[in-house]
Structures are given as C-alpha cells and as structure tokens.
Amino acid sequence: MNTRTDPSDYSYNIHNILKVVSMYELPELEYFRVPALTSDPDILIRLERRRRKDRRRTDRTAGTTRRATDNIHYAELLGRYGFEVSISNKDRVNIAVSPILRFSRHVLYTNVVEPILRWSFVRKGYALVHAACISFDGQAVLVTARTDTGKTSTILRTLDNYACSFLSDDMTIVSKDGRVLSYPKPLNISNHTLSAVNANSSLTWWERIALQFQSRLHSRSGRKVGLNIGKSRLPAATMNAIVQMFVPPPKYMIHRLIPKATYANFATLTRAVIIERGPEYVEALQHDQAVETFVNNAEDAYGFPPYPSLANSLSQWKGKDLHSQEQAIVDMALKTIPTIRLRDPKFNWWQRLPVVTNLSFGARQFAAADD
Secondary structure, three states: OOOOOOOOOEEEEEOOOEEEEEOOOOHHHHHHEEOOOOOOOOEEEEEOOOOHHHOOOOOOOOEEEEEEOOEEEEEEOOHHHOOEEEEEEOOOEEEEEOHHHHOOHHHHHHHHHHHHHHHHHHHOOEEEEOOEEEEEOOEEEEEEOOOOOOHHHHHHHHHHHEOOEEEEOOOEEEEOOOEEEOOOOOEEOOHHHHOOOOOOOOOOHHHHHHHHHHHHHOOHHHHHHHHHHHOOOOOHHHHHHHHHHHOOOOEEOHHHHOOOOOEOOEEEEEEEEEEEOOOOEEEEOOHHHHHHHHHHHHHHOOOOOOHHHHHHHHOEEOOEEOHHHHHHHHHHHOOOOOEEEEEOOOOOHHHHHHHHHOOOOOEOOOOOOOO
C-alpha cells in the first residue's frame, strides 16, 4: 500500500490490531501513541480538501448521508463549514473531515473515529464492548451498564479501595478466546464522580474550578438535550462540535484521578457484572441474556449524531452485516463466564464487586459507603 505520512502526523498502534494515523491529535488514543508506524495504517484521518464545486450538492437539511459503494458522505447545513465527513470504508479506512473538527477533537474521536474503530475491530476478530474492566492477578472483571448509570464512579471507587489494576473505563477490547485488552481512554468525569476520589486526585485548582462549568454542560441532562436536538432537523453534530470547541468535556486519565492506580494491558476474562439502578437485587444471568445485554449496551454508547445516520453503512462489510459477527465474538468470550446482574439503590456497586464476583481484590483501605 506504501502510505507515506507527514512527520507531523499523529500515529497510534492499538495492541498491534489496528493502526491509526491522524492529521490531528486524538487525546482519547494517547495511551497508544507511537513515534511512527512500521507498517501501513488501517485508518487514516485527513482534512477534507475538496472544494465545494468538486462535491455533489448537499440537501439543506440538518444532516444528509450518501453512500456510493464503499464511500460514505455525511454533511449538515453548513457543509464544509459545519460538520462534514467523508469515509472510504475499504481495507484501509480513509476519513476526511471538515475544518471545524480540527478544533473539536473530542467530537472527532467520539462521533467519527470510535464508531469506525468498533467495526474495524470486528473485521479483525475482536469486539469493542461498552464496558469497564479491572483485573486482579490477571483475572479480569467486565463491568457494563447503560449510559449514565454510574460505571465511572464504580470503577474509581473500586480502584481507590482495592488492589486491582485498570484496563478501561468505557470501552474494552474482547477476543473470542476470552482475553481482554486494555482501552484506557481519559475518563469523562463530573463533580459527583470526582467526589469519589476527591482527596487523592492530582487535579489543579484551575481544573477543579473549570470542572464546575464543564460538568454542568456535559452532564446527563446536557447530553439528553443534545440527543433531543439530534432527533430534530437542527444541525446537531455541528452544534455539538462548536460547543465542545469552547467548553471541552472534563476528561482525565485514571492516574490523574487516582495516582496509585496501576495499568494492565491484558488479562483473562473471569467474571462479568451488569450494574443497574433500582431496588437491591442480585441474579445470575443465563448466557443468552448476558450476550444480549452486552450487545445492546454497545449500541447504547453510540446514540449521538451522526452515528444513527451512518450506522447501517459502517456496519456493512463486503455485503455482510457485521452485527452478527460482533455478537458471535461476545458470545464466545462469555461462553463459560459467570455473569451477574447487580442492582443497588445506594449506588454502592463497588463495595459488592468482590462478593458477587467471588474474587479477592485485596483491600487497600475501606471507605465509608455513599449516602
């Protein structure tokens, strides 16, 4: 393929499974950043350079999607001055984005790159599941939940109180043979989340002040407003890019929040836990129920525009729907793994993880329960 990249490009090697080269820095992939790649990238991200006269006319609606064979194009009201992306969904995925996304890189990653990574992993035989992951002596526990349930606070408190290692907070790479690989993105936190480890975090006073404003805008209610806008005919992705350009989400790597936290790159999947809000309840799930929950939670993670418009195109590969292949990977990974559904009205899932998983995490210290 002989791809030449500019020395100023940013290169990322995700466990030698997927390699990404981007014209713009991708903070969520910083853990995987390398000086240069030794082989051609699987995904290449560039600025959209075509002039308007060279592109087909875009309808004046909130967002339009066009697909011709392996080429996918999405644009909103302002065209290249708003949110616009062209995707060549081939053996090497080429992504061309409008200039606004160079200034809103969290949106570039979350709304464009990560959905493409999801299906690129499936093509390689892996599933990028919507779950956090911790391990103790190489034994991994996957913790999944619907968005905004309390997964991040649970992982923070678990790491702060037990001698376990961190693999991921939001997404985890799972293989058919039950191996899990780390995917340590920066954690998107709030004031409430930070209170879980407030005494130990290394955030500066300015970062704490900024968090007061960031957490309000990027709270559950703020995301709900964004999702409602996405259902309208307004240019939701463009509006989101502009907002995050000026007020980026409060994202920090785990060691900034818990300095004593240790990273693990891989582990063997041993247990899976589904946390939910509601009256106190614990049950062991049937295998089919566990697989269905993990697959459904993966879809739940990608609800914001433009993904709903791109979903059908991105999940197709050589005439086949990759959903069934993704489900097969999850099915095989969870085949012999006990899966527990855990509800707690006080949101103290972290205290019950060692009990319901029957694993000894090893206590660092014991903190009081949440009110």
